[in-house]
Amino acid sequence: MTFLKYLFLRITALLLRGLVRLQGKITSSPDAVNYIPSRDPQRKIKIHVYQPKHEVKGPVPVLINFHGSGYLIHAHGSDDAFCREVSQRTEYTVLDVSYRLSPENPFPAPIHDAEDVVRWVQEQPTLFDASHIALSGFSAGGNIALVIASTSFPKETFRSLLTFYPATEPCLDPATIAAPQAGGQPVPSLMLRIFRACYVQSDIDLRDPRISPGLADPHSIPRNVLVVTAGYDSLADEGERLGRSLQQDPDRHVVCERMDRCNHAWDKMAQKATREWELKCEAYNMAVEMLRL
Template sequence: MSLFSSITLRIAALFLRVGVHIYRPPVTEELQVPSPVLLNFHGSGFVVAAHGSDDEFCRQMSQKTGYIVLDVEYRLAPENPFPAALNDTEDVINWVLGQPTEFDVSKVAISGFSAGGNLALALSSCIFPPETFSSVIAFYPTVEVFVDPGAVAAPDPNGQPFPTFVLQLFATCYMLGGHDPRDPRISLAYADFDRFPRRVLLVTAAYDSLAVEAESLAARLRENSGRIVISERMERCNHGWDKMAKEGTFEWEAKERAYKLAVDMLKST
């Protein structure tokens, strides 16, 4: 049985409630066994079913880095509010860490988009011990917005930022059980900064009302010596711009640049 088939069957047996898309790198002489692995978490506002929306990103990462990529689904609010999504993603990571013959557990990276970026940052700073992950990559993540959804504003007001009522709806659904929005597993601004991985990539968008809080997180992480923190803002881009970018546009160029930053970070570990 191939490695791909083995992983597929084991995930199917263990995680019936969670879908996982598997992206295997091309077979080359340099292909490592056990393989480095990237776990990716899609955006959703913790409410919207969007598993599979990061297909292009996952394909690029597997083809250009030699990593096996697991694109992980998680349960959504309001039917499954916090911490259901965090529990699901934690379960899959624990499964990966328990498979040292298939995955190089010294090269486990995590990534995510929007709400998925929040999960990646929370998992790497609050749930797992320091040094568990070789790097964390987050695209336009939610960092502190649920504390006061009405207080955020995009760096550039000329785009299409989230309406306040949408952010308030996401916050209400995700914290349906009455959780404190300052819980560091929800708002990363309150996390222990010593616990984040040594390599961090944060990509923001100028038209996005979530940009400033992510950039502030990057600035605070840089204050801790010995950490590589890369933060880049994509000008003239809205939240989720990479999912709708058309070839030949500045959004496409920004997407290519952002994804290359992720490739470079993974290959540097």
């Protein structure tokens, strides 16, 4: 990548981050904030910790969550409501991960952060139950969760995989994809191009499963999978394509559900006593039920 192109991406990212900040500050209320080691001895990875409502004796199940970001937007803490609900309704401790962002830290930096968190969890046998490690992710975070589940660790590592409106095939030309339902506010194709250009700055094939996990060997993905899509979202078809592929295996438990007439990330803006709020509750409830398996 040339310096001028990187400079353009950096300025674009700063502008987008500024626009997001104008919409309001992200607030969260985790039970604790920890910093865990990364493979880079000069760095630590920030995580928000959500403890179960009732004390669990011995090593606890753990859900590792990755927030949405378009790979470049500072949105750690935006999944606070989801993380809190899971911790209050299950025995899972939830670790919400702040991974590195592009264009300053392009692929594979976020994947490395995700892998480092999983390995750290595996190295804490007195704290976490290694037979009950689950992953979740929203949008770009869903992509990260899918990638590390399907390419970084053996299938048996994770008990469940929960994804919400995930980016499963960034290899697709954004101009050729469309939301399955007309109306709403799908993510503009130009925005998808910017996200991808910031994230993938090398000459790696975009069809590589570490970029497009929807093209990974389906046998490498955990047995229990939840895929939640949104009807007004241009990423819905690729997510549902993955869900249908996994449902072909009778030995799996796969739930693939579309939230009709909802925008990408609708749950982050849903207001109480609205249809969107009811669908948010339904989506989060499906996640809780999957974790109880």
